[in-house]
Amino acid sequence: MSKQVRVRFAPSPTGPLHIGGVRTALFNYLFAKKNSGTFYLRIEDTDQNRFVPGAEAYIMEALEWLGIAPDETIGKNEKFAPYRQSERKHLYKEYADQLINSNWAYYAFDTAEALDAYRKADEEQGKTFIYNHTNREKLDTSLVISQDETARRIAAGEHYVIRFKTPVDETLHLHDIIRGDVKFETRLLDDKVLFKSDGMPTYHLANIVDDHLMETSHVIRGEEWLPSMPLHVLLYRAFGWEAPEFAHLPLILKPIGNGKLSKRDGDKLGFPVFPLEWKSEEGISSGYREKGFFPEAVINFLALLGWNDGTDKELYTLEELVDAFDLSRVHKAGAKFDPEKNKWFNHQYLIKQNNEDLAKSFAPILESKGFTIDKNQLTKIVSLIKERAHFVSEFWDLSDFFFVAPTAYDEKASKNWKAETPALMQELISVLEEITDFTSVNIETLVKDWMTKNEIGMGKVMQPFRLSLVGALKGPHLFDIVELIGKEETIKRLQKAIETL
RNA sequence: GGUCCGUUCGUCUAGGGGUUAGGACGCUAGGAUUUCAUCCUAGUAACAGGGGUUCGAUUCCCUUACGGACUACCA
Numbered sequence: 341m342s343k344q345v346r347v348r349f350a351p352s353p354t355g356p357l358h359i360g361g362v363r364t365a366l367f368n369y370l371f372a373k374k375n376s377g378t379f380y381l382r383i384e385d386t387d388q389n390r391f392v393p394g395a396e397a398y399i400m401e402a403l404e405w406l407g408i409a410p411d412e413t414i415g416k417n418e419k420f421a422p423y424r425q426s427e428r429k430h431l432y433k434e435y436a437d438q439l440i441n442s443n444w445a446y447y448a449f450d451t452a453e454a455l456d457a458y459r460k461a462d463e464e465q466g467k468t469f470i471y472n473h474t475n476r477e478k479l480d481t482s483l484v485i486s487q488d489e490t491a492r493r494i495a496a497g498e499h500y501v502i503r504f505k506t507p508v509d510e511t512l513h514l515h516d517i518i519r520g521d522v523k524f525e526t527r528l529l530d531d532k533v534l535f536k537s538d539g540m541p542t543y544h545l546a547n548i549v550d551d552h553l554m555e556t557s558h559v560i561r562g563e564e565w566l567p568s569m570p571l572h573v574l575l576y577r578a579f580g581w582e583a584p585e586f587a588h589l590p591l592i593l594k595p596i597g598n599g600k601l602s603k604r605d606g607d608k609l610g611f612p613v614f615p616l617e618w619k620s621e622e623g624i625s626s627g628y629r630e631k632g633f634f635p636e637a638v639i640n641f642l643a644l645l646g647w648n649d650g651t652d653k654e655l656y657t658l659e660e661l662v663d664a665f666d667l668s669r670v671h672k673a674g675a676k677f678d679p680e681k682n683k684w685f686n687h688q689y690l691i692k693q694n695n696e697d698l699a700k701s702f703a704p705i706l707e708s709k710g711f712t713i714d715k716n717q718l719t720k721i722v723s724l725i726k727e728r729a730h731f732v733s734e735f736w737d738l739s740d741f742f743f744v745a746p747t748a749y750d751e752k753a754s755k756n757w758k759a760e761t762p763a764l765m766q767e768l769i770s771v772l773e774e775i776t777d778f779t780s781v782n783i784e785t786l787v788k789d790w791m792t793k794n795e796i797g798m799g800k801v802m803q804p805f806r807l808s809l810v811g812a813l814k815g816p817h818l819f820d821i822v823e824l825i826g827k828e829e830t831i832k833r834l835q836k837a838i839e840t841l
Numbered sequence: 842g843g844u845c846c847g848u849u850c851g852u853c854u855a856g857g858g859g860u861u862a863g864g865a866c867g868c869u870a871g872g873a874u875u876u877c878a879u880c881c882u883a884g885u886a887a888c889a890g891g892g893g894u895u896c897g898a899u900u901c902c903c904u905u906a907c908g909g910a911c912u913a914c915c916a
Contacts (some may be wrong), residue, residue, distance in 0.1 A: 455914090537914055567913080803876075
């Protein structure tokens with residue numbers, strides 16, 4: 341690749357960043373890093389009506405949290421500032437005029453109401469109204485009135501838009517890095533609005549102008565933009581600019597049923613579709629971060645949704661992803677989002693985390709429940725339970741018996757508490773009382789010695805013992821628990837079980 | 842309706858003219874830890890249908906079906 345790689349993520353600040361947007365950002369990031377290029381973030385806020393306060397900050401914070409922050413954006417290496425389209429407003433009119441002058445665009449004075457009426461009328465006849473070469477000379481455009489008349493109407497303050505004058509009959513052979521060759525007939529395209537009556541450009545104009553001005557080498561975006569590709573390529577041609585290369589990413593679909601993944605799916609099935617929590621008048625939407633997902637796990641899972649490097653490898657660090665990434669290996673078909681596999685990835689990353697860090701994450705939860713535990717002690721507890729958790733938030737349920745004695749005993753397990761059990765447990769207490777070196781291995785050896793000597797079956801002791809300490813037949817190695825809660829507490833719990841059961 | 846894109850186990854996917862169609866998640870069973878989880882081992886399960894091309898198609902072409910996106914002075 342001779343050209344310097346510059347790619348962008350260009351979201352519209354209309355709300356929190358959707359998981360599909362995150363994936364688009366990720367693929368742009370990976371492609372940039374893989375090719376020693378630049379990844380920049382541009383805010384496409386040309387629709388003032390849909391602007392949502394806080395959305396822009398949210399997007400930046402989300403990318404930051406995920407570890408895929410842009411190299412250039414608002415307030416950071418501003419080589420092509422401004423990065424907000426609303427602040428570039430003054431630029432676009434000039435380019436729209438350029439297209440008018442070169443006869444690639446025209447003024448249209450039709451009101452929104454008039455267009456609605458046309459659409460309705462066509463619809464009633466089973467047709468679809470499409471604004472293009474077939475009717476643009478019958479509509480209220482500068483193509484059918486004189487230049488003077490056009491100028492007069494504009495000067496008089498009439499509302500107008502600027503529309504692209506799509507070539508009448510041409511077959512466009514376009515190339516997409518992921519999809520290969522794609523063909524379009526220009527006669528079937530419509531004359532899109534480039535410049536709105538409110539003085540703002542539409543997405544199409546602003547996007548092409550900025551991608552050119554910001555020296556974008558590759559446009560990597562969602563598949564929903566594929567139908568706009570001919571317009572965009574034509575715009576580059578109209579301006580006489582070299583077009584970037586295009587890659588349209590497959591969509592992320594609902595886990596069950598058909599269609600694009602939406603916010604509602606997350607609510608319904610209990611998984612987040614947003615990187616960070618988002619609060620609005622409509623309520624709170626949960627975020628990966630708040631749900632206890634590791635950013636690395638989210639990235640890893642998303643990267644493999646629609647892409648793989650051809651090997652069986654599944655666990656990748658960001659660096660490894662950068663190294664292995666290849667746009668042309670992106671799958672063409674949409675991918676259903678699988679919440680179960682998403683959780684599995686988190687589990688993998690949780691196991692990989694070191695115990696000290698996990699203890700640090702767990703400590704606040706314990707404190708909220710009124711426990712302050714020695715750091716080393718907590719690290720040990722975490723090491724015993726982390727393999728059975730998907731999230732740090734599950735730690736408490738997996739380890740509560742380390743902190744509080746059981747208040748109830750699992751009913752099913754209690755059935756193993758036989759008539760001879762109290763006597764056995766009493767004996768066990770005596771054995772434990774004798775032990776001075778109260779460590780897991782030592783306790784285990786001595787207790788087992790006692791059982792062999794007296795020919796007591798393992799099951800007869802171990803099950804009631806575990807039940808007494810944990811309250812159920814679950815949890816880590818029993819003697820590790822014994823060591824951690826200590827001799828005094830162990831005996832206390834045994835005595836309580838004898839009394840209760 | 843029109844335009845474009847797509848279709849390999851339930852899901853994510855590998856493969857690509859001749860394969861026992863591979864892996865992962867999930868699920869099931871066995872082993873192991875006297876528990877649970879993890880772990881190991883095994884099992885389950887797929888080339889959408891129909892035509893071509895070919896000695897041979899899951900792979901190439903056409904077509905049907907199905908799915909998706911787009912079809913705004915939204916992005």
